[in-house]
Amino acid sequence: MILRPLERAFLPRSAGDGACFLLIAVCVPLTYMFQVTVIMPELHDVGSFWYTAVWLAGIFLVFNITSNMLACMLVDTSIKLHILKPPVDSHLLSRWHMCDACQTLVPPRSWHCEICNVCVLKRDHHCRFTCCCIGHHNYRYFFYFLLYMGLGALYVSINASIYLWYLHADYYWRPYTLLTVFVPALSLTVHASWENFYVVLYELNLLAFCMCTLLLVYHRPIFQRGAVMKERSTSKYDLGLRANMEMVLGKRMHLTWISPFVRSDLPHDGVNWEPATKEE
Structure with missing residues (x-):
């Protein structure tokens, strides 16, 4: 795993990126404070078992929301991650294509992002909230960012x-x-x-829950087929559900829900992809 320089990771590339990032950076800690200082004392006795359990669960959710979001931003998933050398094998080379913007041959499933101004390995989309593209090496963190954001927003919405x-x-x-x-x-x-x-704050949490749910529902069939957004109508890289999940979450995928700091190496380097079917 290679990390991007901090000035590139945290410098928004557009006004839209900056506004969406600021919304998350401000609202997540405010919502946590609202939950802990205003709502919880009226639902549970301070110092009781349930108060402590809910408080610890809140810390776990906030930790995973923020850390997975930061991991999305810091992990480099662009073609700059590798010293790209087009393969000698003509069969593999035929799948590479020329990027006019980067003026170089790029691997299959890599596409250029006009906002990031770079080609991204197995690019899915550009995420406004993390100010970066979601691709091969940081899709895991995007998935857990959405999941924990949705769970946290749902819990706060119910209590609120x-x-x-x-x-x-x-x-x-x-x-x-x-x-x-x-x-x-x-x-x-x-x-x-x-x-x-x-x-x-209550309305912002309802909105966050609805957005996260819609995005998870939208990405579910893509995730299950081992595809990305540009390939959502095909199944040519479908290796089966377990292998597709491992391609995103890594070889220790059963532990990745705990923290983004849990190491889980991906089984593919994101460069030379070959279809699992004959579909082209």
């Missing part, structure tokens, strides 16, 4: 629903408060208060 609409129903079940649910900006401009700020 109990807090807002049940424990404090006398305040939140009012026409004005219900209106701010549909017009969030109104709550912080017309009548700024902590109570209205909680509604905004």
Whole structure:
């Protein structure tokens, strides 16, 4: 695994990348503080078993959200990762193609990203929230980033629903408060208060859960077929579910859910791909 220089990893390449990254960088710690300091003391006795268990689970989720996000950004999955030497074998060489932007021969399943300005090995897509492309070497971290973000947002949304609409129903079940649910900006401009700020955080978590769920559902068949977004209509690299999962999560895939720091080497270098079927 090779890491990108910090100035390239953390410097957004567009205004959209910067805005999406800032949204995650600000909202994740704010949501955790909202959960721990506001919601949990009203749902569980401070210091009780369930309070401690939920607190530890929250730390685990926040750790995996942030660390997998950072791993996505830091792990280099571009063609610069290797000193690319086109294969001598004509059969393998025929699968390579010329990138006009990079002015070089690039391996199969590598495509150029206009935002990153580089070709990416087994490129899936450019992720706005991590400010980088998702490809062969960092797809694992993108998958867990989405999974843990969705789980965390779901848990906070459920607890916040109990807090807002049940424990404090006398305040939140009012026409004005219900209106701010549909017009969030109104709550912080017309009548700024902590109570209205909680509604905004609640809505952001609902939005995060919906987005993560939709992305996971969209990527599921692609993931299962061992493909990427540009190959979503084909199955020519499908090696079977277990082998496809290993190609993304590595040889120790059963342990990768614990942390991005768990080493799990990929069975392929991401360069010379050959179809598993005769489909071209």
